[in-house]
Amino acid sequence: TASDADSRLREKMRNDQRFRDAEQWPANIKAERDTDQRPCLTINRLPIFIRQVTNQQRQSKPAIQINPVDSGSDPKTAEVLQGIIRHIETQSQADVAYDTACDHQVTMGRGYVRIVIEWSETKPWEQEILIKRIRNPFTVYFDPACQEVDYRDARFAFIVQDVPREQFIAQYGVEAAQSSMLFSSIGDRAPDWYPGGKVRIAEYFYIDVTKEKRSLLSSGDEMTDAALQSPDVQEYLRATGVRVLRSRTVEKRTVKWAKITGSAVLEEAEWPGRWIPIVPVLGDEIDMNGEVDLKGMVRDAIDPQ
Numbered sequence: 144t145a146s147d148a149d150s151r152l153r154e155k156m157r158n159d160q161r162f163r164d165a166e167q168w169p170a171n172i173k174a175e176r177d178t179d180q181r182p183c184l185t186i187n188r189l190p191i192f193i194r195q196v197t198n199q200q201r202q203s204k205p206a207i208q209i210n211p212v213d214s215g216s217d218p219k220t221a222e223v224l225q226g227i228i229r230h231i232e233t234q235s236q237a238d239v240a241y242d243t244a245c246d247h248q249v250t251m252g253r254g255y256v257r258i259v260i261e262w263s264e265t266k267p268w269e270q271e272i273l274i275k276r277i278r279n280p281f282t283v284y285f286d287p288a289c290q291e292v293d294y295r296d297a298r299f300a301f302i303v304q305d306v307p308r309e310q311f312i313a314q315y316g317v318e319a320a321q322s323s324m325l326f327s328s329i330g331d332r333a334p335d336w337y338p339g340g341k342v343r344i345a346e347y348f349y350i351d352v353t354k355e356k357r358s359l360l361s362s363g364d365e366m367t368d369a370a371l372q373s374p375d376v377q378e379y380l381r382a383t384g385v386r387v388l389r390s391r392t393v394e395k396r397t398v399k400w401a402k403i404t405g406s407a408v409l410e411e412a413e414w415p416g417r418w419i420p421i422v423p424v425l426g427d428e429i430d431m432n433g434e435v436d437l438k439g440m441v442r443d444a445i446d447p448q
Contacts, residue, residue: 145301146335148287152437156251157281159441163189163250167448189444193249196440200245206232235273243276244424252426252437255283257302259420277302283421293422299349300419311342319407336405344404348419351397358390 165187168176176183207228211221231237240256247254255277263269277283282304286297294300311319336343356368362385370376371387380386398414414420426439 145284145287145299149284152435153281155436155438155442156253159251159439159445162445162448163187163193163441187448189441189448192444193246193440196249197242197246201238201242204238205241206237231272232274234271235275237274240274240276243278244422247280247439248424248426249439250441251280252428252439252442254280254424256422256424257420258422260415277421285421285423292425292428295418297350297419299347300421301348302346302421304344305338305341306344307341311344315409319404319409342404344402344409347401347403348414348421349399349401350419351399353395353397354392355395356390356392358387361386361388 165185167185167187168183173183209221209225209228211218237256244254244256257275257277259273259275260270261273263271282302284301284303285294286299289295289297306314358366358368358371360366360380362383364385366376368390396417398416398419399411400414401411402409426437429436429438
């Protein structure tokens with residue numbers, strides 16, 4: 144679904160990337176000149192204009208900022224959180240991730256930054272939060288129905304990687320590799336998941352939504368409906384005179400993560416957060432009757448160049 148919805152946009156972005164990389168001659172004209180042993184010179188001026196934007200972004204050094212926003216906030220807590228985030232950005236060289244995403248944004252209209260959790264190399268029982276770059280934005284597939292600029296309403300997302308079959312067998316075993324035969328036999332598009340002797344592995348993030356009823360008590364406490372119906376709580380309410388002020392049904396979001404192939408789940412876990420940890424960095428966004436087009440500087444500079 145994500146691949147089909149994005150196919151036209153991705154082709155435009157690949158063309159932008161190729162054009163920036165000085166592949167600017169039409170294929171038929173280049174073939175004729177190669178046959179006649181004539182040169183195909185390219186005086187590529189686009190990188191100059193792209194760097195005017197990206198260099199300014201590098202000088203401004205964007206970073207995460209924590210601000211206390213209401214009367215119940217604590218400036219000292221915000222300062223502590225700011226220090227923790229600064230440490231995370233420094234530890235993970237987040238400026239590289241920001242610069243890479245901006246370069247893709249300016250070139251073809253979309254880049255990504257991701258957040259990962261890894262075990263610490265120096266403290267084997269602790270985990271670290273890291274901000275990492277996504278070098279190839281074409282490996283990311285998002286829910287095409289999301290509307291928010293930061294894709295916070297996405298229901299699912301994939302990050303894919305194609306690994307050689309031998310490497311896959313060494314890491315996950317022969318049985319996982321043999322499942323490709325079963326996958327092909329049920330009519331799925333095998334080339335998408337097993338391209339050219341490789342195996343495609345996807346990190347699959349998806350949102351699991353459950354609904355539960357919560358009640359606000361006159362004491363200021365909040366309880367789920369299940370907890371409220373317990374005998375001990377009912378006795379407490381009768382003894383103290385605390386009453387239910389109002390109730391409402393809320394949605395509880397859980398982010399699930401799995402590492403999959405086309406036919407097998409290799410690993411799975413629950414992500415400790417409320418949103419899919421992939422952040423898009425978008426260029427110009429144009430909605431053409433429901434079909435979204437994203438572009439950077441290259442698209443409109445192709446004909447002048």
